[in-house]
Amino acid sequence: MLDDPDRGDIAPASIEACWLTPSIQKSHERSQTYGLSTSMRPDYDVLSAADLALKREQSRILCVHAAPVMETLREQITNTQSMIVLTDAEGLILHSIGDDGFLKRAEKVALRPGANWAEARQGTNAIGTAIAECRPTVVHGDQHYLAANRFLTCSSVPIFNPYGELSGVLDVTGDRHSYHQHTMALAKMSVQLIENHFFSTTFRTTLQIAFHERPEFLGTLMEGIAAFTSDGRFLSANRSAQIQLGLTLAGLRAHTLSSLFGLSGSDLIDKARTSQGLLLSLSLRNGQCVSANVAFRQPALANGDGCVAEPGMPSAILRPATKIREGQSRLCHLETGDLQISAVVAKVRKIIGKDIPLLVTGETGTGKELLAQAIHNDSPRHAEPFVAVNCASIPESLIESELFGYEEGAFTGAKRKGAVGRILQANGGTLFLDEIGDMPYPLQVRLLRVLQERIVNPLGSAKSIPVDIAIICATHRDLREMIAQGRFREDLYYRLNGLAVKLPPLRDRTDLAHVIESMLRVESLNRTSGRPLSVSQEVVALFERCRWPGNFRQLGNLMRTAAAMVDEDGEIRVEHLPDDFLEDVQAGVARAASSDLTPPPGARLQEVAALAISAAVAQHGGNVSAAARALGVSRNTIYRKRLSAPDAGSDD
Structure with a gap:
């Protein structure tokens, strides 16, 4: 136990050597x-309420798992002139509770939410x-650098997520005169609880082994928990499992279920199925029993209607089945x-599985839903539903019932037995709110209430249904x-x-050529005869x-239209493209040329196009064929629309 001299005014240089441990x-x-x-005075630069709310949302899953543990810990240290602090991985205080005084x-000293420590x-x-x-630390009294x-x-105590990444810190702070040697033990136990909760929710649809050499320790903080895929691939293990x-965690990633426990997944x-509920006896890689x-917990399986129902789940709650099939979008694609x-x-990639909401912006048609689907497919939720809702395509009078669902008789025209909303359909998976x-x-x-409380209230119902979803939103508008x-x-x-x-x-x-190649491969699969496109x-x-x-x-x-028009040779040529597209391109080229040639005000499109043609011919040294290819028109069009140009030169 540390000594407790009253030396608040003594600089670190004069503190006894034994007081400053090598780490301190x-x-x-x-x-x-x-x-x-x-x-110097403490750093009083505290985040605004809006910025703090954003930081809390970015660490929402950490806060959700830590909150009940912090409340339990507070009951154990009440009336001790202490407080409990939760920070993110950068040291920003997210929450604090404790004795009011x-x-x-x-x-x-700025030890409050919104301050960075x-x-x-x-x-x-x-x-x-x-x-x-990256390890539990006690800093007592004069060991603090700032007087x-x-x-x-x-x-x-640092809090690590199931992937071994630092998520935050749980801290118990009190008056130096109230120091107790058991405080660190309580903090460590609390972090174990948080990490185990974190672990179980992250790998809820996996093969999990809870183990310990002493059977009475199963179900306690001492049990090790390891998660594997059904075919035996290692996913993660909690702290106790790593010790046993x-x-x-890095070393375990090179192993499989077979190399660690001597059994295949099947x-x-x-x-386990033949054990009749009794404990299993397994051997670790070191021979210890x-x-x-x-x-x-198998991922939900699809029923005949293309929906999924989890074991023990009410039959009324069905969700669209979305599994990764060959050809589906992944981030690498x-x-x-x-x-x-x-x-x-x-x-x-850095936020996948971390419960941080994503906002995707960009023009219409830039692939926002494709990105959202790829993120879902690469996430730990990939076996669960991906539900996309286009907020712009649903009539305003129906969007509430579409999102939240409704009970029977909630409104005129409601279906018998009600309907499950899109948010509940996405439970366990990803909800993509487009536009x-x-x-x-x-x-x-x-x-906003759903996002804050993770609870859905269907229309006409007094029930509150918990929901677990990842949120991805998209828009082409300027939300600010x-x-x-x-x-x-x-x-x-x-x-x-x-x-x-x-x-x-x-x-x-800059990857238009690659994009075209990808689309050609897809369209080629739909051809029943002829060469690839x-x-x-x-x-x-x-x-x-x-x-x-x-x-x-x-x-x-x-590309789909051109693929339908193409000949047996499979080559898409200008004549296979729609006329309106060719006209739009020609008009676009003409507009670009008009900005360069600064034609007289009020010039008609035909005159501008003629100017563009003349410029293109001149640019290609009088070669009409080359100019036609560059403009995407036929040579006859150039001959027909070209103004007098004595330097037109050869066709070849």
């Missing part, structure tokens, strides 16, 4: 390199040093060489401008905008000049 000494040295001084004292901001302290060291914080005693197996499942419980798209994919900017303002309040106009709720915007990414329009992408150079040049106002939607429709 290194932290003090880091604090000095950050340019901090022991006499001590909370007020703590606020004087990383070492670089506050010097040596348990929260910041636990993050820097202003030396009335505190703090015990902090003698490997870190053998273990069969053994353990008692174990095995749980295998979206990377075709464009740097902008690669940057988007890199960003979203969220078109959601009626009154419904935005209801959606809509907020300024009073057409979109600011609080909802911050709930949805955990990470915002923008998809570039097709005309600004290809595109002529003239058409490629034409595509490169198009502005593509409809983006991928326009290109996809065009």
Whole structure:
């Protein structure tokens, strides 16, 4: 147990060597390199309420699992002049609870929600040093770098998610005179509870083994839990499992169920089914025998109607079945060489499985739903439903019942037995709200409540149904401008905008050739005869000049039409393209030329087109054929529309 001298005014340099442990000494040295001084005042730069709400939403799953544990811990330390603090992985305080009197004292040194307690901001302290060291840390009294914080005693434990990544810190802080040696033990136990809850919800539809060498420890914090796929691929293990197996999480990733427990997935499942509820006896890789419980929660299976019903789930609650099939979108499929798209994919990969809402912006037709589907397919929720709702396509009078569902007789025309809303259909999976900017303002309040409380109240029902969904939203509108106009709720915007990414329009992408190749492969599969599809150079040049106002939607429709018109040789040529598309491209080229040639005001389109033709012919040295290919028109069109141009030159 640490000594407790009253030395709040003594600088670190004069503290006894035994008082500064090697870990604390290194932290003090880091604090000095950050340019901090022991006499400086604490960092009082606290986030605004809106920014704090956004940070809490980004760490929502951590907060959800930590909240009940923090309440239980508070009951154990009540009336001890203490508080409990939860931070994110960067040291930002998300929540704090405790004795009212001590909370007020703590606020004087910015120990409150919205403040950042990383070492670089506050010097040596348990929260910041636990993050820097990635291990449980006690910083007591004079060990704090800032003199202003030396009335505190703090015990902090890092919280890791099931993938081994730092999610946050749980800290118990009190008056230095109230220090107790058991405080750290309570904090560690609390973090184990949080991590185990985190683990069980993340791998709820997997093969899980709970084990310990002493059977009486099963069902307690001491049990190890390891998760595998049904074919035995290792997914993750909690802290106790890592200790018992003698490997870190990184080391365990090289193993399988067979190499760790000596059984295949199917053998273990069969053994569990024939055990009649009794504990299993398994052998670890080191030969040690353990008692174990095995749980295998299969993903929901589709019924004959293309919907899924989970075991024990009321038959009325059915959800669209969406499983990853060959050819379905994955994030790796979206990377075709464009740097902008690669940057988007890199960003979203970092938040997959972390319950951070995603807002996708971009013009209509840029592939927002395709990105959302790919994220879902690469996420831990991939075996659960992906439900897409276009808020702009549903009549305003129906969107509420579509989203939230309704009970029988909730309104005139309601179906018998009611209907399950789209939010509940997405339970366990991903809800994609396309064109969220078109959601009626009154419904935005209801959606906000669902996102905050994860509870759905169907129309005409007094029931509150819990829902577990990942949220992805998309819009082509400027939501900030809509907020300024009073057409979109600011609080909802911050709930949805955990990470915002923008998809570039097709005309600004550098991978058009790869995109065309991908579409050709898909359309070629639909051909019953003839060669695989290809595109002529003239058409490629034409595509490169198009502005593509409809983006991928326009290109996809065009390719399907051209594929239907193509001959046996499979080559898509200019004559296979719709006339309106050719006219639009020609008009676009003419407009571009008109801006360069600055024709007289009021010039008619025909005159502008003629100017564009003349410019193209001149650009290609008088070669009419080359000019025609560049413009995407026939040579006859050039001959017909070209103004007098004595330098036209050869056709060849």
